[in-house]
Amino acid sequence: MVLTDDQRALQETARRFARERLLPAYQKREQAGVLDRELVVEMGRLGLLGIDLPEQYGGMGVDGVTTGIIAEELAYGDFNVSAVPVGCSLLGAIIMKNARPEIIEQWVPRMTSGHAVVGICVTEPRGGSDAANLQMRARRDGEHYVINGEKTSITFADSADAFLVFARTGKPEEGARGVTALFVPADTPGIQRNRFDDVGSRIIGRGSVFFDDVRVPVNHRLGDEGKGFTQVMVGFDYSRALIALQCVACAQASLDEAWAYAKEREAFGRPIGQFQGVSFPLVEGESQIAAIRQLSYHALALRDAGLPHTAEAAMVKWMGPKTAFDVIHQCLLTFGHYGWSKDLPHQQRMRDVMGLEIGDGTAGVMKLIVARERIGRAAVQYL
Numbered sequence: 399m400v401l402t403d404d405q406r407a408l409q410e411t412a413r414r415f416a417r418e419r420l421l422p423a424y425q426k427r428e429q430a431g432v433l434d435r436e437l438v439v440e441m442g443r444l445g446l447l448g449i450d451l452p453e454q455y456g457g458m459g460v461d462g463v464t465t466g467i468i469a470e471e472l473a474y475g476d477f478n479v480s481a482v483p484v485g486c487s488l489l490g491a492i493i494m495k496n497a498r499p500e501i502i503e504q505w506v507p508r509m510t511s512g513h514a515v516v517g518i519c520v521t522e523p524r525g526g527s528d529a530a531n532l533q534m535r536a537r538r539d540g541e542h543y544v545i546n547g548e549k550t551s552i553t554f555a556d557s558a559d560a561f562l563v564f565a566r567t568g569k570p571e572e573g574a575r576g577v578t579a580l581f582v583p584a585d586t587p588g589i590q591r592n593r594f595d596d597v598g599s600r601i602i603g604r605g606s607v608f609f610d611d612v613r614v615p616v617n618h619r620l621g622d623e624g625k626g627f628t629q630v631m632v633g634f635d636y637s638r639a640l641i642a643l644q645c646v647a648c649a650q651a652s653l654d655e656a657w658a659y660a661k662e663r664e665a666f667g668r669p670i671g672q673f674q675g676v677s678f679p680l681v682e683g684e685s686q687i688a689a690i691r692q693l694s695y696h697a698l699a700l701r702d703a704g705l706p707h708t709a710e711a712a713m714v715k716w717m718g719p720k721t722a723f724d725v726i727h728q729c730l731l732t733f734g735h736y737g738w739s740k741d742l743p744h745q746q747r748m749r750d751v752m753g754l755e756i757g758d759g760t761a762g763v764m765k766l767i768v769a770r771e772r773i774g775r776a777a778v779q780y781l
């Protein structure tokens with residue numbers, strides 16, 4: 399992909415920040431176990447958050463491809479920190495499109511400056527793949543909605559400043575048609591949250607959010623009542639391509655380190671890079687990662703041109719995390735016994751990318767989406 403001068407300049411800013419500020423403390427950050435909000439504000443100052451949102455609200459109004467370039471660069475330094483700009487782009491766009499002006503004006507500039515992180519609450523304890531079958535209720539009471547129920551597996555559960563919540567306002571048998579989206583500040587009375595002890599992405603703080611008679615004004619509704627799924631829950635093709643680029647970058651970081659090691663580590667009197675048993679698996683990883691990178695940018699370019707990209711985005715969303723996991727594993731093995739130590743980052747990168755084999759839709763659901771794009775309801779009637 400040939401970059402424009404503007405894209406190259408933004409890439410350079412993100413690259414410098416990722417290599418100098420993020421990469422050296424990637425593992426230390428996991429040990430601290432919390433999202434460093436100062437770092438988020440720093441990204442905001444550098445213009446790296448919501449870069450695709452309008453300038454009026456703190457963005458730069460760039461296209462999806464450029465947003466992908468930034469996500470990729472940041473994830474090279476720290477996969478978890480790069481979840482903040484990706485979430486900001488996805489949820490900022492949803493808010494811009496569906497919220498009342500007072501919500502947009504109050505919250506979007508805070509998101510792009512790094513002073514607010516917003517989470518999205520869809521999944522419930524009974525399951526996430528069948529997302530439209532949710533049970534959380536939002537009852538209308540005059541000029542308010544009153545929300546009751548539990549959301550679970552929520553990214554930034556214990557650190558988000560607000561949540562985009564999908565709750566049922568219609569009858570259960572209405573399925574996706576009876577779901578309404580609400581913007582809920584996290585300090586609204588009646589909200590409690592916790593944090594899971596996760597395998598990876600530990601600074602993200604995934605957990606449950608409990609709603610007990612949580613009252614939100616009607617003007618906090620996004621889109622129309624009952625249209626939460628059809629109007630608001632869009633834009634995920636976009637974030638799927640961005641997520642794939644995060645995974646690509648994480649694998650590329652391990653590949654670059656493994657190549658450098660293969661050049662200097664010796665066995666049997668020569669660099670191990672001379673053994674094709676060492677170099678060929680790395681070449682295979684490079685090839686697979688390069689292919690997924692190109693397909694991810696192709697999906698973003700289609701989006702920027704206003705063309706369908708659902709299948710391409712779902713393809714890279716399942717291939718990205720899985721391939722990155724396998725490639726990083728191979729890199730870990732290249733380091734021999736050192737790779738097995740927590741001193742090196744490969745084990746953390748494997749754990750981190752693995753979460754996105756599930757989060758934002760599992761590989762199984764992504765494959766159903768691709769099949770549906772190809773043969774419609776003959777492939778899947780229930781999605």
Ligand SMILES: Cc1cc2nc3c(=O)[nH]c(=O)nc-3n(C[C@H](O)[C@H](O)[C@H](O)COP(=O)(O)OP(=O)(O)OC[C@H]3O[C@@H](n4cnc5c(N)ncnc54)[C@H](O)[C@@H]3O)c2cc1C
Nearest residue numbers: 518519520521525526527551552553753756757758760762
């Ligand atoms: C790191 C991470 C971050 C997350 N962040 C958020 C968040 O911010 N907000 C949020 O709302 N949720 C979030 N989730 C939840 C995530 O969206 C769900 O875990 C996901 O949609 C799957 O739902 P489930 O875990 O309930 O699995 P289930 O739906 O119970 O599925 C279990 C298994 O069955 C398979 N399966 C189910 N149906 C089918 C089918 N029709 N065909 C083939 N296979 C099928 C699935 O692929 C899966 O392997 C996150 C999850 C993770 C791991």
